Every structure is written in structure tokens, then in C-alpha cells.
Amino acid sequence: MNDEELLRYSRQIMLPEIDIEGQERLRAATALVIGLGGLGSPVAMYLGAAGVGRLLLVDFDHVDTSNLQRQIAHAEADIGRPKVESARDRVRALNPLVAIETIAEALDDEALAAAVARADVVLDCTDNLTTRLAINAACVAAGKPLVTGAAIRMEGQAMVVDPRVPEAPCYRCLYRSAEEPAESCTQSGVLAPVVGIIGSLQAVEAIKVLTGAGEPLTGRLLLMDARTMEFHEVRVPKYAGCPVCGTQSG
Template sequence: MLSDDELLRYSRQILLRQVDIEGQLKLKQSRVLIVGLGGLGSPVALYLAAAGVGELHLADFDQLDLTNLQRQIAHDTPSVGLHKVDSAMARLSALNPLVKLVPHRAAMDADTLGAAVAGVDLVLDCTDNFAVREAVNAACVAAVKPLVSGAAIRLEGQLSVFDPRVESSPCYHCLYGHGTEAELTCSEAGVLGPVVGLVGSLQALEAIKLLVGFGEPLIGRLLLVDALSSRFRELKVKRDPACAVCGSGRV
């Protein structure tokens, strides 16, 4: 059931026929893992907490640096030097004390990541590291949990949903399995804050759609954002039958 406080707090989204009371209850009963609390993870965490997702698992091993504040809006200047998980928890608790927050402060290995993914309903990849993205994807495939993946650099962004519950859905490795850890990061190439904010907000939207069960998620579709020209482009993506993670090629 929803309390009077919850009915009032979430009243504007409850008015939507796609959400209603039933959808709000689904959000309240949901558990979500956010991997990375930086430029992407900040709007993701803020919007999911504000929307009333019942339990947010926050994973990040890094500490907050002054250079982060240009885009990582879940944090503030007094929090510089603190663990990002602790900084984000303080902000989210102030935003919505009804949401349960579960911290993961240490870098995750295959076992801990597998356990963390198995304990939630949905995962959001908000990292900027190829190896971590691959590990998160593998854990989601193994646990059959949907993954909302976003990326942004310079003035460009990408977004897709990988859902192993859907037979035709590709996984992250199907698209990027030939990538390399030598890819550029924001600290090397730069990024504009609103770009990661836009992609992170879209990730939060896709997560809510999946949790509540409305709309058309970005499964089998890759959304490309060109902030320089303010254009969006969509590519159809297919599952690779020989994929080493989700296909017949896995060992």
C-alpha cells in the first residue's frame, strides 16, 4: 500500500495512466543497482530516488574530486574528498528519505558483482570503463536481469537497453565485444555536463519504463545523441548468435 505521504509525494506521476497507483507500487517494490555515481549515475540516482524506487543499491569505489563537480550533480563542493557513495547517499536521503539506500563502496570482482546483480531487479551501467561494462553485462546475462547502459564523451552520447529476458535482445558484448580498454575517458577527451545529464536522464526514464511496464524500451535499438547539432539518431542492433557472453559461442 501507499501511505498518504507517498500519494502526495508522487501525485504528479500517479496521474499518468501509464503509472497510476499500480505502477507506483511496482516502483516502491523494486530494487535497482546503479554502477557508477559520476556524470551518468548522478541524474540516474536522483531521478529514481525522486520517483520512489524502493531500494537503490549504489556502487562506486572512487572519491569525489573537484573536477567531478562540473557534471556529477549528485555531489557538492563540501563533499570533495569524500567517498562518492557517501556523498550520494546524503543527497538522496535528503531528497527522499522513503527510499532505502544500500552502499557498495569497494571495487567489485566477479563474485561480488554477481551477487549484487542477483539481488536486484534491474541494473544501470553508468561507468566509463570498458572492462567494468563487460563485467556488469556478463553478470546481468548470467542472472537474467535487464541492463540499461549509457555512455557519453565530448558532445556525444549513446544509450541502449539489454534485456536477457527477451530472446531477441542483444547484450552489451554483442555490440562492443571488440572494444578495448584503451578507449578515451572524459578526463582525457572532455565532456559537457548537460550531455551526461541528458543521457543519464534517459537511462532513468528507460529504467522506470521497464520497472513499471509501459512504453517501448530501447531493446534492440541504440540511441545516438549528437549534442553539437541537437540531433538524435537510432540504429537497429541484433543479437549475435555467436556472442561469447549471451550466444552459442559462450563457454
């Protein structure tokens, strides 16, 4: 690690849980960020600023005026641009030492599996259950840790799925019916800072997974209610009949 890196990451290196060894782990790591909207914006920016060595940024969408209320990786001048491009430029402005690859398309099963295989940690920042379950299945199949988050109205949640831990549940253990909720952010709205809080939590969890610092939210669903600013934790049991990670059928 050179002098520039030591200075840039000095406040992080000072943490005994991180130290130089943890910072070097971050520099050697690849994080796959799927979705560059309200959650993915702070995720990409904080992981880049923190010194994760390579970011794979995935989003098929373009920046729209309605995004600017909460998707802080994009600006007025980016309207009409692919989100992967504006997010890439924002992260590079924060930290030019980070290598960034962009994928401006929706990933089918094969492409998703290939992208997951390249990553040390996957961050699901998408906005629908069908996609989240597909990402979860790909991560379980590849044995890659997944940090998932979601937000709507004034509520949010985050959880870590780590297939490397035999007794840990996957995301499908939580949503057994696999039925898409009737409400979405587009229909019900979302308070701008809520996605920022949840995305920041995802970035923290990814850094913990990559460095070994602290105790990740593995098998623990963290729920936030911004109305009262209360956080609750729910232990998620591994479901033996889970079609993705279960040990028995039915």
C-alpha cells in the first residue's frame, strides 16, 4: 500500500477491526452492485470511497427526473444517460484508485451466474422480489455472500445471506411464497433519506463481510421504521424445505 492510499484510508485503517490488513483485503476485493437507484447509489459511492478495489456496476435503466429525489449518484446533467455511466463517473470522482466495470443490461440466468462468480460479495439493490430471489439463488449456487436491502415509504430492511455458513438461511427462507408484493416504491412512494440509510447499512455489511470486522447480519433481518426511528431485529431460521438452500423437500 503506497503513501497516497495510506493517507486516503487513514481514518479507516485506524480502526483496529480494519487496520492495514483489512484495507488490503478491501483493495483486493470485487463487489458486484446490482441496481444503481436509491440503494445502489450510496452503496457504490461508499464502497468506492472505502477502497474496494473493483466494482462491477449493473443496471439496465437510464436516469430520469423522478430519480433525482433519492438516487444521489445521478445529477440533473445525467438525465437520459445510462445509470451505470453516471454512477461510474460519480465513484471515480470520489476515488480514482478503484477499478470500475459497467454492465448496462438486465442479466439473464447465465449472465447473472457469470457476474456473481467474479465477485467476493454481491449487493442486491434492486426493487422487486423476483429479481431479488434470482440473485439470491445465484449467490447460493456460487457460494457467494449476499447483502440485500429494500425500502418503501418510511420503512427499510437489510440482511446478509452467507452460503458459506451451513446453518445460515437464504433470502428465499424469508419469502417462502415467492409472491411479488402488491405495493412498490413507484406506487407507494419512499422518503429520500430512507434509501440512503438502508444503502449505507448495506455498504457497512459488505465491508464487514470482506474484512472480517464485526458480526455481519447473517441470518438476521434488520427492520427500520423511520416514523419513530426504531430498529428491530428478526432472527430468520433456515427453512429445511427451502427450494434454494433447504436440506429436504416439502
